[in-house]
Amino acid sequence: MRKATDRALTKRLVDGLVLQAKAYPQFDANLAGFGVRVHPTGRKTYFVQYRNKHARSRWFLLGVHGTITVEQARSDAKAVLQAVAQGHDPADARTAFRRAPDMNELLNRYVADHVRKRNKPSVRAELERVVERYIRPTLGLLKVAAITRGDIEKLHRSMAATPRQANIVRAMCSKVFNLAEEWEYRPEGTNPCRKIARYPERHRERFLSAGELERLGAVLRRAEGEGLPWTIKAEGKATAKHLPGEQHRRTIYPRVVTATVELLLFTGCRLSEVLGMRWEHVDLAAGSILLPNTKAGRQQTVAINAPARRVLLALRPACIQASPWVLPNRSRVVAAGQEANETLGLERPQRSSDGPLKKDAMEAAWQKIRAVAGLDDVHLHDLRHTVGTYAGQSGANAFLVRDLLRHSDLSMTHRYVNQSEDPVRTLSDLVGQRIAASLEGGKTADVVPIRKLTT
Template sequence: MPRLSKRAIDAAKPRAKQWFLWDDSLKGFGLVILPSGKKSFILQYRTMTTRSRRLTIGPYGALTPAEARRMASELIVQVRNGHDPLMTRQGLRSAPTINDLLDKYWSDHVMVHNAKATQLHHKRIITKILRPHFGAMKVTELTRPDVAELHAKLKHTPRQANLVLSVLSKALNLAEVWGLRPELSNPVRLIQRYKEVERDRFLSDEELSRLGATLDEAERFGLPWVIKAGQRTRKHLPKEHNDRRTPVSKPAIFAVRLLLHTGARVSEILTTEWSHIDFPNRTIALPSRKGDGRKPHPASDTVMKLLTQLYEKRRSNYILPRDADATRHITREVVQNAWQRIREHAQIEDIRLHDLRHTVGTYAAQAGGNAFLISHLLRHRNVTITNRYVNTDLDPIRVLSELIGQRLLEGLAKRQALESRELEADGNVIQFPGRRPFPS
């Protein structure tokens, strides 16, 4: 049996059936020649259980005989150490991919534990970012440089970049729980998040006044029609269009008022039913924490009056039903479209619906509410989230600064008065208590 050399391999001709050419210097190392003429290096070995295996090392041409022999020698060492290279290779081929992990993460975790709004955010991140970048990779192959590279590509949108890391990190933590990765191998760990600029926008007193006037106007008369056509098109419109008003959805107006007076999230108000309202005890059942079940929470007089107005005209289980289908509540899009018109007319274009919740939290802090009370008012999951309102409130800080300034001014004035009395003394030095004696 000849040694596998380039000359011997080139001389081997295809036959009607595949045949083998074995190397005489390395047991099990050989070449298979197919009827098509294709030639590949192979290794035939027996496992610890004496099972015979035949492993393809690689095609001739892509590998030289010397390279193939070196690889075969390494594989033989693995076999002697009790490993089965063929089964290892087959296991890697059938190993779950990131796509498989994301499928399981979605069905077993997101759909079970996350609120609908969070599900939408996760779906967008998974579909638009994670699957295109990592979907085909094996779960065990994902490394920290891979994740860091993706994070760097998203640096111009730091909040989104950090959200991507959060979603991926959770999925990979669960991969360890499910036995798809070794423990403590999460590659997202140690990657530094980008600094995010918190949005602390809330309504000022003047803006709140304009909003109130706009809501009243929208409810009673509708809002002026805003002509968004270009100048060329606008000049052809009838003049009466200048005074035209269009109605604003009444349920949407009530939704805005309730959002402002409760500090609730949009989805919480839209899905509220009459069974959640307790008029005798003046409570409204809202989720105690984001995504949790509803529990009664105290409602102000204003909120109860708004609910009473709605209750007098109720026609659905929902407090804010659709006009066309009372069995369903109004959609976020309806409220968002109405809010777009309301905020433009009130000249508060940069205020989002969620900023009404920020306004409630900020006003609560300015009224002297501590983090614990505000956390319960807004139903935050932890007090850390509430600190954004308590720590950024300027009114108590301003009051404290004024008190300190007043004391300093009084102290300075007293010092100046005493020094004036020194100068007025008839050439005599007055020694004040607590001072060191003047040198003679």
């Protein structure tokens, strides 16, 4: 029932409403339930009051006077009352949406209940890094139920410069939203990653030539000997006066760093596998290294060739005194023997609980080593590519290369075997020579080398 004090709300009327000690409502005379509440602070908010289908009174906030006009508020109030007439409860729907989980909550559960329970430590670390660096900063505050395909497309498109990383983020988001449906955060069949095309990826085929390996070897010897020169990013009096003399602007790298590079090249192992090697798994007598945790998800064995054996023999006496790790970290100071630390190239003695050399530290050291060697486009994983390519060029078949690199199937191995032209030529010559000899009645055919065309 309309009260005698109800008046048609206009801007002039709302502006002129006086403040009181307590907040009070002023209803509109033309639209039942629509009004403005005047607060003692001077703030005035539009609302609409209604009863839902259960006869419960609800107050629905429309907006603040000055932010929206009286006409806008009245139009919104009509829309709310129309929804109520159809059996809906806008106030309850708004409350439910505000209480709905956001992406931060979903990502926390994804990491705790999926990533950490179903993946190896090295994989867990990488997945958590992607979540924290790319997904959470962009989507974290959005409601799970409100994420659209456009949100995922925008994130995917923002990473177009790094297509492989963009595809990884897209795949992880797809998994997150599949779990969101399974955990009833979203309705079935609403994964917003559907129909978002992956970026084409160009697989790296980089490997080191004999000349590049020679340069790298020279830089490794310099790194642990005289050291590598600093890179000075700023010049001028303010900076230069705090720098040591030019002859002292060098960093000497510990033997564990240069040994890591050598073991990557001699074994063809992945970086995580080399850094995770423990002496208890190295059998120099049998010439093998046991890898308990690998990408394949099972134990694997690596053959120790002569160069790798020399590296391990040089490290073993010192490392066993300092750490169970083949390539120990150098973070803390304990009494482990000065001689051991000098052999390892460590400035401070080691503790067995320190763990292995950190991946980030090795990556940072490689950035400097490759720059000095003129190998700016070479990644540490390309050293594994080098082993596979040299194996293929030596004439080994795909099965041998697969076993050397411990691939699960031949699809990855063919990339190395197919790069080998000389062994194919050699094989072709041998087959052709035998066939020609038979055709000529047993006379051995001469194989004439084909000159390489120059352009």
